[in-house]
Amino acid sequence: MVKVTLGAVNKIAGSSKNYKTGDWRTLKPVIDLEKCKKCWACYKYCPEGCIEKTEKGPIVDYDFCKGCGICANECPFKAIEMIMEER
Amino acid sequence: MVKKVIYGNHAVSYGARDSRVEVIAAYPITPQTQVVELLSEFCASGELKAKFIKVESEHSAMAACVGASAAGARAFTATSSQGLALMHEMLHWASNARHPIVMANINRAMGPPWSIWTDQNDSIAQRDTGWLQFYCSTNQEVYDTTIQAFKICENDKVLLPGMLILDAFVLSHTSEVVDMPPQEEIDEFLPPYEAKYKLDLDDPRAFGGLMFPDWYYELKYKQHRSMEKALKIIEDVGREFGERFGRYYGLVEEYRIDDAEIVLVVSSTVAQTSKEAVDLLRKEGMRIGLVRIRTFRPFPKEKIRKIASKVDMMIVIDRNISFGSEGVFYTETKAALYNEKSRPPVYGVIIGLGGRDVRVEDIMNIAKKGKNNKLEINKINWWGVKL
Numbered sequence: 162m163v164k165v166t167l168g169a170v171n172k173i174a175g176s177s178k179n180y181k182t183g184d185w186r187t188l189k190p191v192i193d194l195e196k197c198k199k200c201w202a203c204y205k206y207c208p209e210g211c212i213e214k215t216e217k218g219p220i221v222d223y224d225f226c227k228g229c230g231i232c233a234n235e236c237p238f239k240a241i242e243m244i245m246e247e248r
Numbered sequence: 249m250v251k252k253v254i255y256g257n258h259a260v261s262y263g264a265r266d267s268r269v270e271v272i273a274a275y276p277i278t279p280q281t282q283v284v285e286l287l288s289e290f291c292a293s294g295e296l297k298a299k300f301i302k303v304e305s306e307h308s309a310m311a312a313c314v315g316a317s318a319a320g321a322r323a324f325t326a327t328s329s330q331g332l333a334l335m336h337e338m339l340h341w342a343s344n345a346r347h348p349i350v351m352a353n354i355n356r357a358m359g360p361p362w363s364i365w366t367d368q369n370d371s372i373a374q375r376d377t378g379w380l381q382f383y384c385s386t387n388q389e390v391y392d393t394t395i396q397a398f399k400i401c402e403n404d405k406v407l408l409p410g411m412l413i414l415d416a417f418v419l420s421h422t423s424e425v426v427d428m429p430p431q432e433e434i435d436e437f438l439p440p441y442e443a444k445y446k447l448d449l450d451d452p453r454a455f456g457g458l459m460f461p462d463w464y465y466e467l468k469y470k471q472h473r474s475m476e477k478a479l480k481i482i483e484d485v486g487r488e489f490g491e492r493f494g495r496y497y498g499l500v501e502e503y504r505i506d507d508a509e510i511v512l513v514v515s516s517t518v519a520q521t522s523k524e525a526v527d528l529l530r531k532e533g534m535r536i537g538l539v540r541i542r543t544f545r546p547f548p549k550e551k552i553r554k555i556a557s558k559v560d561m562m563i564v565i566d567r568n569i570s571f572g573s574e575g576v577f578y579t580e581t582k583a584a585l586y587n588e589k590s591r592p593p594v595y596g597v598i599i600g601l602g603g604r605d606v607r608v609e610d611i612m613n614i615a616k617k618g619k620n621n622k623l624e625i626n627k628i629n630w631w632g633v634k635l
Contacts, residue, residue, distance in 0.1 A: 165463050167407055167470060168346035170445040174452035 182209075186228030188243040194218045196240035203232035203241060250428045256419035259387040259426050260326060260352040260412070261286035263394025265296045266434045267350075270321040270441075273301040273312030275331060278364050279416040280354045283326040306331035310338035310349075317347035318455055320446035322398060324349070328416065329356035329370045336374065342409045343378030343471065345456060348401035348441070349409040350394065351379075355516065355567075356416045357602040365603020366416035368516070368568035372576045378471055380410035380478060381545040383515040385501075387424035389542075390414050392495055395438055400485050402441050405477045416603065418517045429493050437492055475546040482543055499548035502555070504530065505537030510618060511555060512538040513564040513581055518599070518606050522565070525611035536615055541577060549584040556585050562594045563618045565611070565631075569598055574628050595623040599631040 166172065173179075192203075197218045204212045204219055208231060211222040221232075233241035254262065260283045264272070272291070274284040290296035299316075303309045306327050313323040327335065332353050342349050353371050357363040371381060382397060384390045390412065397410040414420055445453055459467065483498050490496030503523055505511055514522045519540035529536050539555050541548065556562060566575025573579060578596035585591040597614055600606040614623075614631060623629050 165459070165467065166445060167467075167474075168344070168445070168455075169457065169459050169463075169467055170345075171454035171457050172445075174454055176454065177457075 181224045183222075183224045183226055186223075186226060186246050188228045188230060189223070189246045190221055190226065190228070190230065190232050190241050191244055192219055192221065193240045193242070196238050198238055198240075200237060202235045202237060206231050206235045249430060252426055252428065253423050254387060254426050255282060255421055255423055256387045256390050256414050257282035257354070257421065258286050259390040260394055260414070261290070262426070262428055263391040264324045264350075265290050266428065266431060267324075267395050267398045267438055268322065268435070268440070269296070269298050269324040271299045271301065271313065271316035271323045272325065273303050273309045273316065273323070274325045275303055275306050275309050275327070277306070277328045277331040279356060279420045280326045280328040280331070280352070282420070283352055283354070306334040307338055310335040310342060310351075313349045313351075314338060314342050314345065314347055317342070317349050317443070318345070318447050320441070320443035322402075322441040323347070324351070326352040326354070328354040329358055332370045332374060333358065336377070339374055339377035339379060339409075341456075344467075346407040346471075347409060348398070348407055350397045350401060351409070351411050352390075352394070353411050353413050354416050354420045355413055363602045364416060366418055366567070367601045367603065368413075368566075368576075369601075371411065371413050372568045372570070374411070375545060375576070378408060378475070379545065380406075380408055380475075380482075380543070382410065382412045382543055383541065384412055384414045384419070385515075385517055385519045385540060385542075387419065387422070387426050388495065389497070390419070391426050391428065392489060392493070392497065395434060396485050396489055396497065398441070399438050400478065400481050403481050403485075404444065406474050406481050408471070408474055408478065413516070415517045418603075433492065437489065479543075479546050479548065497542065499543040500551045501540040501542055503538045503540065505539065505555060505559070507535055508537035508558075509535040509560040510537075510615060511559045511562050512536070512611070512615065513541065513552075513562055513577060514538055515541045515544070515577060516567065518565060518567055518611075521606055521608055522611045524608045525615065528608065529612055529615055534615065534619060544577070544580075547580050547584065552581055552584045553588060556588065556591055559592050561592050561618055563597060563614060563623065564594060565597045565599055565614065567598075567600045567606070569601065569628075593625055595625060595629065597623070597629040597631050604632065
């Protein structure tokens with residue numbers, strides 16, 4: 162019983178949001194808010210748009226962060242550490 | 249009813265006009281240019297209410313047709329040879345996304361060396377892209393097949409794109425009488441296309457997304473099943489067309505095969521030449537007939553088996569060559585027969601590549617050589633090649 166439409170047209174628009182690509186991650190960014198100076202370099206460089214600006218500092222959306230490490234690499238204050246993801 | 253003496257190319261244009269196509273995206277290439285030239289005139293004069301999109305390449309032409317079809321429009325294009333080759337990626341896309349686009353391809357030999365004359369290697373090379381292929385042999389058939397192709401392809405059991413194919417110059421630039429039924433009768437035969445899923449701002453859907461291995465395979469199965477179902481739809485549509493307009497069509501055309509010992513397997517305009525040869529050979533007492541393969545994809549295996557079961561010899565005449573193998577109609581014919589309990593010997597002849605003339609006497613001599621057991625059985629018979 163084939164459940165997909167002919168031509169694989171997806172009936173639910175924007176359904177990619179339901180697919181949590183954070184599963185792909187091997188390394189996970191952890192932000193040390195004490196070292197963070199809220200320069201927002203991580204926010205600007207994140208290619209997935211998964212870092213949210215808050216009053217406390219940046220918050221990572223782990224549902225969609227793929228663990229690329231660009232934020233940690235760009236952080237001028239070494240406030241982001243990439244640690245092994247444990248599941 | 250209007251009867252006109254027109255080029256094969258213009259038979260395509262009139263067929264597209266009378267099918268009320270809504271989007272035409274095309275790039276000119278010899279020998280196809282006249283097809284879209286006349287269509288652009290129809291669009292400019294308002295005789296045809298279609299959007300004519302001029303594009304920068306054939307790849308874009310097919311991409312625009314894919315977009316138009318996804319938006320629910322009846323889309324049409326025409327091309328030839330190198331242009332068809334440039335479309336290759338988009339041909340897969342049109343079929344895999346199940347867009348019932350119709351395209352005319354004017355068979356022209358692939359370069360280099362540059363040639364503008366006919367052979368089938370351009371369309372044969374697109375055999376596995378998931379397009380229906382109809383090889384036409386008269387201007388009337390070109391016109392009729394353009395209209396039928398939309399009805400076949402848009403059938404919800406099929407939903408695949410279709411290519412109608414005609415020989416460069418031998419048909420594309422040859423004038424013949426074409427009988428065009430009144431528009432209202434064609435409208436009754438071919439109602440407007442209603443896409444099941446289409447690009448719609450008020451009802452958004454995602455097109456062309458990623459498919460994981462857990463379902464991709466099933467879609468390919470469905471695509472193949474649709475091709476198989478098309479076998480019956482093509483016959484049904486050809487019959488309905490005949491009932492309405494008096495000209496019947498099917499997967500193959502049989503000619504004088506009832507008591508035939510030798511059957512020629514031919515396609516395109518070579519079939520018309522071969523009919524003349526068959527008539528002359530019959531006068532000489534040879535029991536010969538021919539089967540013209542009109543529908544190459546899906547391939548009419550059952551028809552071939554049925555005909556083969558009654559004859560002593562089949563000679564497949566190919567105006568194409570799969571380098572390193574043989575003529576492609578030859579391969580397909582043999583493959584259809586291989587598991588039959590009894591089958592006649594099948595000979596393969598290559599002829600007329602790059603538009604070399606195929607004359608009545610060529611076909612007669614091929615048949616006579618076959619009858620006298622002078623054709624090679626396990627080798628290609630290169631007819632008329634200068635060595």
